[in-house]
Amino acid sequence: MQSKVANPGLAAAGRLKIEWAEARMPVLMALRARYGESKPLRGMRIAGCLHVTKETAVLVRTLRAAGAEVSWSGCNPLSTQDEVAAALAAEGTSIYAWHGMSTEEFYWCIDKTLELKPTLTLDDGADLIFRVHNKFPELAQGIVGGTEETTTGVHRLRAMATDGALRYPVYAVNDAETKWDFDNVYGTGQSSLDGILRATSVLVAGKNFVVAGFGHCGRGCAMRARGLGANVIVTEIKATAALKAVLEGYRVLPMDEAAKLGDIFITATGMKDVIVERHFASMRDGAIVCNTGHYDCEINLKDLARLSGERTRELRPNCDEHLLADGRRIYVLAKGRLVNLAAAEGHPSEVMDMSFANQFLALKALAESKGALQAKVYELPAAQDQELAALKLKTMGLGIDVLTPEQVKYLDAYAEGT
Numbered sequence: 299m300q301s302k303v304a305n306p307g308l309a310a311a312g313r314l315k316i317e318w319a320e321a322r323m324p325v326l327m328a329l330r331a332r333y334g335e336s337k338p339l340r341g342m343r344i345a346g347c348l349h350v351t352k353e354t355a356v357l358v359r360t361l362r363a364a365g366a367e368v369s370w371s372g373c374n375p376l377s378t379q380d381e382v383a384a385a386l387a388a389e390g391t392s393i394y395a396w397h398g399m400s401t402e403e404f405y406w407c408i409d410k411t412l413e414l415k416p417t418l419t420l421d422d423g424a425d426l427i428f429r430v431h432n433k434f435p436e437l438a439q440g441i442v443g444g445t446e447e448t449t450t451g452v453h454r455l456r457a458m459a460t461d462g463a464l465r466y467p468v469y470a471v472n473d474a475e476t477k478w479d480f481d482n483v484y485g486t487g488q489s490s491l492d493g494i495l496r497a498t499s500v501l502v503a504g505k506n507f508v509v510a511g512f513g514h515c516g517r518g519c520a521m522r523a524r525g526l527g528a529n530v531i532v533t534e535i536k537a538t539a540a541l542k543a544v545l546e547g548y549r550v551l552p553m554d555e556a557a558k559l560g561d562i563f564i565t566a567t568g569m570k571d572v573i574v575e576r577h578f579a580s581m582r583d584g585a586i587v588c589n590t591g592h593y594d595c596e597i598n599l600k601d602l603a604r605l606s607g608e609r610t611r612e613l614r615p616n617c618d619e620h621l622l623a624d625g626r627r628i629y630v631l632a633k634g635r636l637v638n639l640a641a642a643e644g645h646p647s648e649v650m651d652m653s654f655a656n657q658f659l660a661l662k663a664l665a666e667s668k669g670a671l672q673a674k675v676y677e678l679p680a681a682q683d684q685e686l687a688a689l690k691l692k693t694m695g696l697g698i699d700v701l702t703p704e705q706v707k708y709l710d711a712y713a714e715g716t
């Protein structure tokens with residue numbers, strides 16, 4: 299086992315964080331208990347590239363308990379929780395991750411995990427799988443399959459599959475209903491606001507809060523900002539999404555208009571150049587700008603550096619002030635990277651419980667697939683969503699109704715009408 303972490307001495311603190319998460323992830327813990335003996339991942343070598351958080355540690359422990367050998371890196375230079383990385387290293391996981399790494403170090407860490415010669419890959423944002431395809435293509439033949447956690451990653455992998463460039467099957471974990479309809483909405487909504495509050499401690503009530511993108515993540519952010527009393531403005535490029543935002547009661551404007559009004563901006567689009575020079579040029583003094591999309595290209599920080607002549611200072615942790623020539627100040631949180639993971643702790647454990655239960659079951663399905671899958675992007679079975687949701691409800695002490703046989707018959711009846 300090899301690893302490189304910021305400070306191995308943080309392991310004890312990391313273990314406490316993981317213990318906290320385990321107590322809030324009963325579905326994943328049930329899978330650990332269920333498969334701890336039969337070990338369906340025995341013989342599998344998993345390279346993972348996903349935010350090193352206390353919740354991820356619960357997943358890693360579960361994969362190892364099910365028999366897998368694991369090598370891990372973080373999928374964002376600012377999201378690693380150093381205590382957690384230290385705890386994982388101390389218990390024998392091969393892990394290469396520390397907070398604040400450079401881009402070169404980021405890829406070095408991924409490459410180190412690939413020394414394991416994985417049979418399975420797990421991605422959040424597809425950097426690992428791209429690395430296999432572009433730098434180590436010879437590894438692909440030994441890989442049974444991969445999983446992808448996030449919307450952006452799935453989108454790109456589908457493009458790869460369409461072009462015939464994908465070399466092995468991938469499960470789109472993001473597209474499971476028990477992932478996107480919970481993690482993306484409630485997880486992103488809460489953790490992004492958490493990040494903004496930890497970085498700024500501003501009052502959200504009464505502020506103009508601009509949400510760029512009304513997909514699931516944007517919807518979650520808008521919902522939670524409104525809950526704190528903000529006037530939410532949504533910007534969109536898709537007519538149906540914009541219409542949904544309008545009917546939810548939000549104001550919808552093009553970014554050119556919203557830029558002049560916003561006090562706080564958050565990008566959640568998966569697209570680059572959502573906030574660019576002309577937007578910064580028209581923003582109010584004191585505007586706060588952040589991103590919760592996977593990549594850090596949604597806010598064009600080069601444009602801002604040009605406008606500010608790089609007159610920048612870190613005013614608070616994760617909060618950089620950029621001083622423009624006319625004296626206006628713009629605050630960028632977490633250097634334009636995922637504000638929820640860089641400035642806070644990511645999504646709460648309760649919601650990652652289901653996302654990572656899906657990850658576990660996807661990897662198990664790949665391990666058991668015995669070559670039956672093609673090099674395509676696959677969705678997880680819909681029945682799995684119902685099973686996981688039912689298990690989650692049970693752990694919450696909640697029950698639901700069951701159709702009677704007469705009701706089932708009624709559903710399918712077509713002989714009679716009204």
Ligand code: ADE
Binds near residue numbers: 639
């Ligand atoms: N993505 C968003 N929140 C996360 C968390 N808590 N752990 C891992 N990945 C995440």
